[in-house]
Amino acid sequence: MAIGTGACLGEVILRVEGLHKRYGKDEVLKGVSLELRRGETKVVIGPSGTGKSTLLRCINQLTVPDKGRVWLGDAEITHARTNINHIRAQVGFVFQDFNLFNHLTALHNVSLGLIKVKKMPKEAALARAHEELARVGLAEKACSYPAELSGGQKQRVSIARALAMDPKLILFDEPTSALDPELIGEVLEVMIGLARGGMTMIVVSHEMGFARAVADKIIFMEGGTILEEGTPTELFTCPRCERTGQFLRKITELYGETSER
Amino acid sequence: MEATIGATNVLWQSLGPFFSRGLPETVKITALLLCLGLVLGAVLGFTQVYGRRPFRYACVTYEQIFRGVPPLVMILVFYNGFARSFHIMLPATMSAVLALGLRSAAYQSQIFRGAIQAVPPGQMMAARALGMSKLKAIRYVMLPQAFRLAIPPWSNEYSGVVKDTAFACAIGVAELTRQAQLAMTRVSMVPDIGSRLILPIFLILGMFYLALTYGGNALLGLLERRLRIPGFETKGKVER
Amino acid sequence: MKRNLLVLGLLLVAVSFCAVSAAAATFTLASDTTWPPFEWAGTDGQFYGFDLDVMRLVAILGGYEINIVSYGFDIIFDDVGIGRVDIGASGATITPDRVLKADFSAPYWTSNQAVMVKADSGLNIATALSAGRKIGAQVGTTGAKWVQEQLIDKGINVELREYTLYPLAVLDLVNGNIDAVVQDEPASRASMAADARLGIVGVIETGEQFGFFVTKGDPNGLLAKINDGVQQLKASGAWANLITAYMGGAELSKIEAAWKAAASFLTAKDVVGFAQALATGATAP
Numbered sequence: 001m002a003i004g005t006g007a008c009l010g011e012v013i014l015r016v017e018g019l020h021k022r023y024g025k026d027e028v029l030k031g032v033s034l035e036l037r038r039g040e041t042k043v044v045i046g047p048s049g050t051g052k053s054t055l056l057r058c059i060n061q062l063t064v065p066d067k068g069r070v071w072l073g074d075a076e077i078t079h080a081r082t083n084i085n086h087i088r089a090q091v092g093f094v095f096q097d098f099n100l101f102n103h104l105t106a107l108h109n110v111s112l113g114l115i116k117v118k119k120m121p122k123e124a125a126l127a128r129a130h131e132e133l134a135r136v137g138l139a140e141k142a143c144s145y146p147a148e149l150s151g152g153q154k155q156r157v158s159i160a161r162a163l164a165m166d167p168k169l170i171l172f173d174e175p176t177s178a179l180d181p182e183l184i185g186e187v188l189e190v191m192i193g194l195a196r197g198g199m200t201m202i203v204v205s206h207e208m209g210f211a212r213a214v215a216d217k218i219i220f221m222e223g224g225t226i227l228e229e230g231t232p233t234e235l236f237t238c239p240r241c242e243r244t245g246q247f248l249r250k251i252t253e254l255y256g257e258t259s260e261r
Numbered sequence: 262m263e264a265t266i267g268a269t270n271v272l273w274q275s276l277g278p279f280f281s282r283g284l285p286e287t288v289k290i291t292a293l294l295l296c297l298g299l300v301l302g303a304v305l306g307f308t309q310v311y312g313r314r315p316f317r318y319a320c321v322t323y324e325q326i327f328r329g330v331p332p333l334v335m336i337l338v339f340y341n342g343f344a345r346s347f348h349i350m351l352p353a354t355m356s357a358v359l360a361l362g363l364r365s366a367a368y369q370s371q372i373f374r375g376a377i378q379a380v381p382p383g384q385m386m387a388a389r390a391l392g393m394s395k396l397k398a399i400r401y402v403m404l405p406q407a408f409r410l411a412i413p414p415w416s417n418e419y420s421g422v423v424k425d426t427a428f429a430c431a432i433g434v435a436e437l438t439r440q441a442q443l444a445m446t447r448v449s450m451v452p453d454i455g456s457r458l459i460l461p462i463f464l465i466l467g468m469f470y471l472a473l474t475y476g477g478n479a480l481l482g483l484l485e486r487r488l489r490i491p492g493f494e495t496k497g498k499v500e501r
Numbered sequence: 502m503k504r505n506l507l508v509l510g511l512l513l514v515a516v517s518f519c520a521v522s523a524a525a526a527t528f529t530l531a532s533d534t535t536w537p538p539f540e541w542a543g544t545d546g547q548f549y550g551f552d553l554d555v556m557r558l559v560a561i562l563g564g565y566e567i568n569i570v571s572y573g574f575d576i577i578f579d580d581v582g583i584g585r586v587d588i589g590a591s592g593a594t595i596t597p598d599r600v601l602k603a604d605f606s607a608p609y610w611t612s613n614q615a616v617m618v619k620a621d622s623g624l625n626i627a628t629a630l631s632a633g634r635k636i637g638a639q640v641g642t643t644g645a646k647w648v649q650e651q652l653i654d655k656g657i658n659v660e661l662r663e664y665t666l667y668p669l670a671v672l673d674l675v676n677g678n679i680d681a682v683v684q685d686e687p688a689s690r691a692s693m694a695a696d697a698r699l700g701i702v703g704v705i706e707t708g709e710q711f712g713f714f715v716t717k718g719d720p721n722g723l724l725a726k727i728n729d730g731v732q733q734l735k736a737s738g739a740w741a742n743l744i745t746a747y748m749g750g751a752e753l754s755k756i757e758a759a760w761k762a763a764a765s766f767l768t769a770k771d772v773v774g775f776a777q778a779l780a781t782g783a784t785a786p
Contacts, residue, residue: 085392091390092390095387095390099387101402112401116401145490148491161391277545277546341576349505349506350512350585351505352508352585431573432573433570433571433573445668445669446534446668447541448544455695456672456696459668
């Protein structure tokens with residue numbers, strides 16, 4: 001059952017209005033809008049190639065949208081004069097392929113942003129990095145290099161790296177899709193802990209168990225637009241769109257349900 | 262038997278100038294030209310990856326010209342060409358260093374370009390996603406990795422360049438090959454055995470270049486090992 | 502461009518500095534030190550040779566210093582001519598086209614070309630230079646030019662093989678790759694003395710004359726000093742001693758040893774003493 005944090009929703013952290021993105025002839029985003037409040041966890045689901053990842057990347061401008069506007073709090077991200085680096089430092093991003101810095105230990109992966117972007121003194125940054133690694137259960141791997149870690153460990157370090165920056169929200173781009181089945185659990189565990197702890201998150205994922213456990217809202221995207229948005233209960237029991245129901249049934253069939261913790 | 266001892270003696274004596282003049286000169290030219298090539302090559306390689314289009318085209322043009330001209334020709338251009346056309350008389354050593362260095366820059370730019378492009382693009386994305394500026398991302402994430410990837414092909418460039426310095430003997434630089442020519446002349450005048458000593462002189466010369474090439478590569482290998490990231494092998498390497 | 506101008510500027514400053522302090526003036530002298538007995542490099546790197554010692558003594562007499570650099574023969578005239586180097590002393594025959602490039606001193610040596618073959622080849626001067634023969638010479642020398650102009654251009658079908666270094670031509674001759682080598686007589690005699698398998702079958706009386714040369718226009722005023730110096734050496738007997746030492750067919754190592762023994766005279770600027778000691782040492786039994 002969804003617990004979420006619906007009772008204590010805060011102010012609007014993220015607002016997306018009318019995002020359009022085209023790659024050549026392919027229009028991947030056909031006018032997507034959404035809102036995210038502090039403490040909310042929204043999970044985006046949908047068939048592959050419907051622009052879910054593109055949506056996330058357009059939020060922190062890793063991909064620049066053709067049309068549309070995005071606000072982080074009061075600051076308009078898409079405004080020409082915005083310092084995008086400043087914005088990105090407040091928006092965490094967890095990649096499907098982890099993208100840990102290969103030449104640095106786990107500890108330095110986590111502390112690099114603190115030292116170079118937040119200009120924290122080295123001692124303080126390393127101490128904080130230790131904390132975050134401990135939070136994701138990897139304190140003892142601080143001196144290991146990414147190549148020495150398993151997939152699940154890499155992703156957890158990646159999450160620690162995002163957390164260390166004290167972001168206003170974290171974007172997860174299919175965080176478990178590249179992992180072996182046995183390793184998915186440890187990552188989801190961390191993410192569930194974050195959600196329950198009040199972190200503001202958007203997660204693109206197929207993990208229905210996770211969605212049902214902690215999502216405040218589930219967003220169903222297809223063909224570049226949002227078809228439906230609702231609580232897990234709503235979508236699973238009485239979806240408004242035929243398509244939504246179809247998709248959910250197929251997903252549950254294929255992936256099964258991860259047991260709740 | 263006596264002749265052999267005599268020959269060995271002469272050959273042994275002839276080693277002196279090789280070491281005291283030829284070797285330092287060759288090492289000096291090699292070091293200077295590689296530095297020039299490194300700095301300029303890094304700038305060119307960098308610009309080719311990150312620069313705006315007109316700058317990229319300029320880099321490609323430079324690279325085509327300086328890779329397409331043989332080393333000796335390039336040296337003569339700087340030595341004779343500049344003197345005749347512009348009345349600028351560059352000293353012989355400087356001509357060699359400039360000619361070979363600018364040429365090396367062209368090759369090195371390709372090495373660095375390849376190395377930068379070999380770093381997975383996700384690295385850049387993750388760095389930018391943290392809020393790093395492009396420059397910071399390049400400096401702290403891309404370059405450390407590109408540098409490691411660049412070492413094997415760079416040792417190739419080193420090996421080639423060491424031998425190119427031999428062309429400087431044509432304009433009178435007292436490097437290894439010129440020393441060999443002088444030594445060869447002298448030993449060929451030793452009565453009776455002179456003509457048989459010529460080949461050994463050139464073999465000695467070859468060994469010097471071999472030692473330089475081998476020594477330099479050994480040092481680079483050491484550097485590579487010290488910078489090695491545990492578990493992360495560069496493409497094609499065999500783990501020891 | 503800026504760096505070159507800076508270098509040029511520095512060079513000009515350095516040169517003018519040298520010119521101003523005339524007492525300590527140093528000039529660069531280029532020589533292709535692969536041509537015993539006129540110039541060669543010993544195994545210890547020291548430069549020996551008739552040309553070089555003459556120039557050293559002339560420098561003492563003229564009150565300046567010289568710094569000897571070893572150059573390939575084919576580029577010496579260009580480089581001395583344009584002033585990259587100040588003086589050239591390399592057994593150079595005075596020819597019309599060379600005179601266009603650099604300014605020559607009065608002739609100091611008369612030479613002929615020798616035709617050298619393998620002693621057991623049974624060739625004489627006529628057969629050695631006949632059609633079908635392969636003849637070696639050093640590139641850029643008057644010997645090579647003679648073969649080209651007097652044989653090939655006149656229809657005698659010989660193959661001219663040119664070598665960057667004279668000893669390489671001799672090597673090819675010894676190995677049988679060529680039939681003859683055409684080269685100035687003194688150098689040929691020196692080669693013959695070192696290798697009993699060689700023989701001179703004839704001398705081509707070209708009567709060519711060697712000269713020292715300086716930058717076109719003689720900006721440093723060296724020609725006068727050189728010509729005067731040579732006259733003084735001849736008058737004092739030092740000239741004859743140098744000839745005895747270098748052209749007497751003595752073995753190179755003997756000459757080198759004598760030179761080292763006589764070197765103290767050079768530092769003491771004793772021109773006559775040096776030449777005498779050298780001659781004595783070189784000809785001692």
